[in-house]
Amino acid sequence: MAFTTKLPPQNYIDGQWVDPASGEAIDMICPSDGHVIGKIARGGAKDIGLAVAAARRAFEGEWGRTTATERGRLLSRLGAAILAHQDELAEIEANDTGKPLRLARSDVVATARYFEYYGGAADKVHGDTIPFVDGYQVMIVREPRGVTGHIIPWNYPAQMFGRTLGAALATGNATVLKPAEEACMSIVRLTQLAAEVGFPPGVINLVTGYGDEAGAALSSHAGIDFLSFTGSPEVGVLIQKSAAENHVPCVLELGGKSPQLVFEDANVEKALPAIISAIIQNAGQTCSAGSRVLVQRSIYETFVAALATRMNAVRVGSHKADLDLGPVISKVQLNRVAGFLERAQRDGIPVIGEGRLDASAGEGGFFVKPTLLGPVPVSHELAREEVFGPVLVVIPFDDENDALRIANGTDYGLIAGVWTENGARQLRVAKKLRVGQVYVNGYGAGGGIELPFGGFKKSGHGREKGFEALREYTVAKTIVLNHG
Ligand code: NAI
Ligand code: MG
16 A cells, blocks of 8 residues: 555645645655655745744744743754654655655654754753943843744755754744745644644744745745755855845855765775665765765775765665665656766766666656766866765875865865875865865764854855854844943
8 A cells, every 4th residue: 555644735824724826736846756745735935925924023022022941942842752752753754755764754854853952942041242432231132033924845854854944943933934835744743743742823824835936935035033944056146136125134045066085095895885875875965975085196096986886876766675775866866867877878887886776666666866076177067966866986196285275176065075194184175175164084974963064165054053153043142231
């Protein structure tokens, strides 16, 4: 029996599940076999208008007066509810995105962690006093932004729900969320859980639908005080334009072409599995995927041969088979990845390793073999553009300066990995990389709720996760008191 959900194709606005104004629903497809697992509401401008108004009422009403302690308790309760529904949420997530069940489970735990973390942090956000002229007292208080709009992608729906809402709710904002039309069934369930644990009406509003309908309506709405977006650089530009027109700030996370720098003194046995898992995780559809390996020329041949052996052992299949990776999200994404591989072949770039399709990777699924290519010229699109699929490119370098030049030489700057046993080089290189996170002798956060995250350049700006996100979702107010 194929998996289906009983979740309603409705929006959640002002504490009620309601039909969208369009009266229409969108089919949600399982990427492993193409079957319909459920439907979401096709929301649009009218629904967004109602959601923003509800959020405004909540912010100006009771929610705006809740104490940080109360908000923290609500978030913590949601964290506990998510853990209590771990199996159910993981099953929805795996079927909706095609990711292996094991990964879906760890995603759900990370989602809970966001609410645990920000639940505990809510009452630790405090201001400052500033020494000033005699007879004055100056206070800096941190206030919520107000009504925040959140537009998120399909690669980690549940985790993105936690990442984008955790800090916003902890600091007292009222929110409107527009998840991705490709996958967001877990978010519908998470919103139900948020209602059950007692978030008041209007504090979390969910409007599902297409990007150019519900998404564009949300980002351009004049009633929004702050925008949070994760997705493509192209849409990131549109979001930033809307934010500019409405004079509001935004945080943008737009992916990357994140490098792993492997020096000749690297611990190869440690590096190899980490480098493979950094590109096959979630079928390469991770903003922080390690998609470029830069290898010092003196160890290039042996290292790349060992990497190819490992890539050849990687297995792709249905989420149910719980292998190394599942399918990509959609036919569109499959074609996008295939296009990159075809152009690489046309340009004579050698394929040096390729994973295997498992028998569970059947008809109707969007499967792509994980592929290792190289050497790739630094000017080639494969060395510069985000593929968002399980495609890893290898590039040789001569010395430390050369490695840094190549690593920093794309338009992106999200994260990086550095593999060397030389302590001074570890820090020297880490400081010179223009990225938001650097991992030394390791890679990736695996959730990493506590760790500030965000990009430089085309990877976006602003920081999410950790205490930095609490700063993003608040604004400083200076109060000057003359008591002289
Ligand atoms: P996208 O940027 O179109 O979608 C992300 C979100 O933006 C979705 O919720 C979508 O509905 C919404 N959206 C789309 N058009 C919009 C508009 N005009 N106004 C407001 N919201 C809008 O990304 P897409 O098409 O799913 O993927 C294309 C490429 O983007 C991927 O191949 C990948 O390279 C990159 N990407 C990066 C992600 C990351 O984690 N940084 C996540 C998803 C995609
Ligand atoms: Mg798009």
